[in-house]
Amino acid sequence: MRPTVMTMGSSTFPILSTCCSTCLSPTARRPRSLSPGRVTTPPSGTTWAARSEEETLMSEKKTTGILRRLALLLAMFLPGAFCEELAAANVLQVGYASAKPGDDRVHMTITATNDEPIHGYSLALAYPSGVLQMTDIGVCGTHLVELEPEFVAPRIDNELGIAHLAVIIEFEAPTGENYLEPLSPQDSPRIVARLSFRVLPGAAGGHYPVRLVDGIGAPAVYNRFSNAGRSIRPELRNGTFFVKGENVLALDRRRAFCGATPQMVIRALASHPDPLDGFSIGISFDCETLELDPDDALLGTDVIASLGNQVELFQTDIDTLPGPMDCRSRTGVIFDRVPPFLGQNLLPSTNSPPTQEIMRYTFRLKSNAIDCADTEKLDLILEELEQPGSLNTTFIVGSSSITPVREHGKIYFCTGTLRGRVVDALTGTGLGGVRVVTIPEGINATSSANGNFVLVDLPPGDYSLEYEKNGYYSGGLLDVPVSCGNENNAEETGLYALPPSCPPPEGSFRRGFINSDARSDLSDAISIFNYLFRGFAPPECTAAADVNADNRLDISDGIFMLNFLFGNGPPPYSPYEECGTDPDSTLGCVRSYACEQ
Incomplete structure (x- = not known):
C-alpha cells in the first residue's frame, strides 16, 4: 500500500495512510498510571480531578505531537511499513494427497492468498508422469465457483x-468489479484450482512432488496473478x-526393558503384488x-514354509561403517540361482x-553400554548407500530390482502420548470426526467434538500426522517429534472446508442410479425389470437405466446391473462415478435424482 502525500510549502512528504491512524490516536494508547510508591499532592486551590485532567490533556498533546513527528519520519523512510502486516502475502500453494496404485479421481487443491484484487491468474x-496421470484441472469445487x-x-x-x-473472472470487462478480493493475514487461503489424478497401477x-514451475509449455506459461493488466508474481x-x-519392507518396532532384555527378535515383513525371485x-x-x-x-518363517530348502543363495555379512550407525548387516537371497x-x-x-515374514534377526542388547536414564530407543535403519555395488534393500522380480517403501525398525524402552487439536481454519472452532493417522506406524485416533485428539503408546521418534475428514482438505502433513511421557503436543491444525462444486451440466445423469433414492443398488436393477415386464412406469431418466451404453433399454441392462452387483462384473459405463452426459445417447432424462444439488 502506497503512502499518501502531504505538501508543506515547497516540500512534499509522505505521511501514514489511514490504516495507521489508530496508532496516532490518543484513545488508542494505554492510560498512564502513577509509579508505585510515588505520593503526589495537588497545588493549593486545585482538586485532584481538575489537576489530573489538566496534566493529562497537556501530556496527551505533547505525546501526540511527538508520535506524529516520529510517524512522519518513519513514513518518509519506510513507506507502507505500518500497513504491510494488514495484507496477506501473495502466495500460491499446492496441497497434499495420498492414494494407492490404481486409485482414480484423487483430488489435490491449489490455494492462494493475495494482498490486492485479482482479476485473473495463470497456473x-x-x-511425475511415470507415477501420476492428471485427469482434470479446473475451478469446480473452488472458491471461484461463486464468482x-x-x-x-x-x-x-x-x-x-x-x-x-x-x-479470467470477467472476460468482457477483465478489470471490472468482479474480482477476488484481497485477504488479511487472518483469512483462510482460497482454493483457486482443483486437480484430479489417477495413480498408475x-x-x-x-x-512425489507436485510443483509450481514458471516458464513451462509452449508457449511458456507462468504462475501469475493479474491486477488490471499488471502481473503479480506470487x-x-x-x-x-x-x-x-x-x-513395502518393514522392520519390527519392539519394546524392551532397559537393562533386563538381553536380546530381541526383529522381523523383516514384506508386501508385494508380484512373485519375488529374491531380495x-x-x-x-x-x-x-x-x-x-x-x-x-535367519530366513523368515514364510520363506521357509513356502520354499523350504529350495533357496539357492542366502548370505548375511556385517560391515563396519564410519558414523554413529557404525554397523551394517547386508543380506542377499536368491531362490533360483x-x-x-x-x-x-x-x-x-x-x-x-505387511505381514509376510522374509527375515528374522536376533539382536543382542549390550546392557552395560546403554544409559537407561537417557536412552529412549535404538534405531534400525534400512539405509540406502550410494556407493556402486552396495547391497541395498530391494525386491527382485524377474531380472528387475524394485526399491520398496522402507519402514525402519527400532527397539524402544518407553512410549509417549501425543495430544493435539484440529479446528475449522475459517471459524477456529473445534472440528470433530477428523481421523488423525501417524506416518509411520499407522496409529490413528479420531478427534472429539471439540477437536481434541490423543494418540497413545507411540514409540519415541519423528512422525508426520495426516488428517482426513470428508468435505475438508489439509494443507499438508504436520511433522512432530514424540518423546517418552505425556508432554508431547502437536501444533493446532486447521482444515479448510471444501466449497461447493460446480453444478452438473444440464441433462446430467449417472448410469445405474435409476430410481428416486439416489443410490445404485439392487432396487435399480429391479426397476428395469418392473418397467420392461410388469407394466410399471418408465424411469424418469431412461439414459441412466441404459447401464451397458448400447443406446437401448432392454433385458441386457438389468442383467448387466445384476452381474455388476453380485457377479464381479464391470461397473456401468460412464457417466457412473460422477454426474455427466452422453452426447451419443438418444434416450431421455427428465430428472436424475443422483445429480440434484
Missing part, C-alpha cells in the same frame, strides 16, 4: 507431466502426493549398543500393513 505445474468466471482454459499433457490453467510407493510453494506403495536387505545400527551375529540372521532353473519364487502378499 503452471509439473508432476462464475467467464474464461477457464485448462491444458494437460500427461506425456510431459505438465498442466496449465488460465482463469504398479506405481512405486513414496512421496511466492510458489510445492505440494506432495504420497503413493501408498504396494511394495536384499541392508540394516544400519549402532555397534556400541547392539550386536548381531551373521548366524542370527543355478540350473536346473525350476522357477521357484515367493508368492505375492499384499496385506497392509
